[in-house]
Amino acid sequence: MGTPDVGTTVTETVDAIVIGAGHNGLVAASVLADAGWDVVVLEAESEPGGAVRSAELVPGFVTDLYSAFYPLSQVSPALLNLGLEDHGLSWSHAPVVVGHPLSSDDTDAPVIHADPQATAELLAQRDPRDGAAWSRLCEQWQAIKEPLVKCLFSPFPPVRGPIQLLRSIGTADAIRLARFLMLPASLMAAELFHDEAARVLLLGNAMHADVPPDAPGSGVMGYLLTMLAQDTGYPVPVGGAGRLTAALVSRARHAGAEIRCATRVDGIDVHSGRAVGVRTEGGRVVRARRAIIADVSAPTLYSGLLPRDSLPPRLLDDLKNFAWDTPVLKVNYALDEPIPWRSANLRGAGTIHVGADSHELVRWMADLNTAVIPQKPFMLFGQMTTADPTRSPSGTESAWAYTHLPRGVVDNASADLLADRVDDVLEAYAPGFRARAIGRVVQRPGDLENADANLHGGAVNGGTAQLQQQLIFRPVPGTGRSETPIEGLYLGSASAHPGGGVHGMCGLNAAHAALKSDGASGWPRRRLNRLLTNVIDKP
Known part of the structure; x- marks a missing residue:
């Protein structure tokens, strides 16, 4: 079952194979190589990084092609423990962390400053109760941050957290x-705060996931990202998202892992219920x-790479109900001047949530859930040069807007219509925006998938983050961990718990599961095995 065909060539045998050189795969490779494993990473694309890459779409302007701000990186053990700063990574922060104008006419948008006291004082000017509530929320976060992060990131069910x-x-x-x-974000915001300004700061952060603000469980993302914004900020890699990938690649190679790009895996071989190797597009076989x-x-793993008869029928049936998150549309801009926001305090913000107050957020999500192209899209907006001055020439701005199409709507005509409406919203909030744009590149859902197959239909979260597909239901009921029904095979992507976001925990959890399964006593045996294999293979 799943054995190589006659004529295929077994090119080598290694301790571990990592399929995919996204950030999760690179984290897993480093961890396994640190443990003394012989690791090879096989990446289908011509360069590593997955959804952590950057490029000059307009000469002189560095654009983060997918992910851009990395608050989760600042609390993730997977990234913090790798010492990426020793491999060339450095971080930069915008003067203001997050802003969220209440309307296109808002001239004093609520913002999150790096200093919690400064944020609380600004909110207190609108309602003294909200300033005090913000301070209490930050105090609570500091008291529970470490165990809560363990609860959210650890393999399910978590124990230590x-x-x-x-x-x-x-x-x-x-x-x-x-x-x-577990509260819906809208109810959480209403319970915490009295004024709309404080409420939208939490709600805008909740919209980084694809969970409706009135759905149970949406509040946890709003709370987590709001507190991270207030605690560690929304950092960006100096020089572009690609610098984070470059550091991960350097770290994995330093540990001894080998990374091969333009090497597509076509299938996984299974023998007696165990994953024993992979077949590449060129017909070669690498054993694990x-x-x-x-x-x-x-x-992709269960329906594309594995022999169907190697999997439990119930898993395949459950997989039919797997839900992707809503398709992403991204519009990238090069501007010859700073963005002329009506609200001047937005000019120092790295991340801006644009296009909706709390009521409009519900209407926007209703459009997405009823297959309507939003007339007034809500968007995440990044001022990248504001966050990192190396991104474009002084006095200019490299920026992007990120919004969603309804689930299943991925045609280019709908994407282009929505991109034009994004421009309209930005012009309303920043009159003169269009005149300052000297470059504009639209990334449609199909463009995202063509560049990274994991971004299926423009979904960037590895599957919906809604409650029915989280925890023990991710990716299908009864899972919730990186282990699969195939011995020796682990799911280390955003489709596994804890899900999307650039934190690397999916890769770390998979690597730890593999090491635990192999056992600590296996390390000397692996080293001896490798030495003997090298001697035998030499002519």
Whole structure:
């Protein structure tokens, strides 16, 4: 079952194969290589990075092609423990973290400053109760940050995080916290704050996922990203997102991993219920002694790479209900002057949530859920030169807008219509915006998928983040961990828990699962095996 055909060539045998050189795959490769494993990473595209890449779409203007701001990187053990700064990575921050104008006429948009006290004071000017509430929220975050991050990032079900959380705040408060985090974002914002300004700061951050603001569980993303914005900020890699990938590549190679691009894996070989190797597009076979980690989407792994008869029928049936997140449309801009926002305090913000107050966010999400192209799209907007002056010449701005099409609507005509409406919204909030744009490049859902197969239909989250496909339901019911029904095969992509975002935990969890399965006593055996293999293979 799943054995190579006659005529294929077994080119080599390694301890572990990582399929895909996205950030999760590169994290997994580093961790396994650090443990003494012989690791090869096979990437289908001509360069590594997946959705963490940058380029000059307009000469002189560096554009982050997919992900851009990295708040999760500042609390993720997967990235923090790799020492990427020793491999050329440095971070930059905008003067203001996040802004969210309440309307196109807003001249004093609410913003999150790096200093929590400064943010609280600004909110208190609108409603003194909200300034105090903001300070209490930040104090709570500092008290629970470490155990909460462990709860959210660890393989499901988490153990250490909940125990630490119970010790920190007690059972009664832990139950209240669990209820709080499961709230819809709209209800969470209403319970916390009195004025619309404070509410939209949380709601805008909640919209970084594809969960409706009135759906249970949407509040946890709003809370997490709002507190990270206030705590560690929304950093960007100096020089572009590609610098983060370059550091991950350097780190993996320093540990001993080999990375091969333009090497597409066509299938995974399974023998007696165990993954034993992969077949590449060129008909070559690479064997794996210990493990295979797949940094690919769950549908690609289970429906594309594995022999159908190697999988439980129920898993294949459940996979039919796998839901992608809504398609992304991204419009990239090169501007010859700073953006002329009506609200001057937005000019120092790296991330701006544009196009909707709390009521309009619900209407925007309703459009997406009813297959309507939004007339007034809500968007995430990045002022990249404001965040990192190396991105474009002094006095200019490299920027982008990111919004969504309805699920399943990926045709170019709809994408182009929505891109024009994005321009209209930006012009309304920043009169003169169009006149300053000297370059404009639209990335439609099909463009995203063509550049990275994991971004299926323009979905960037590895599958919806809604509650029915999280925790033990990710990617299908009864999973929730990186282990698969195939021995020695692990899912290490955003389709696995904890899901999307550039944090690397999906790769880290997969690597740890592989190491645990192999056992600590396996390391001397692997080293001896490799030495003997090298001697035998030499002419």
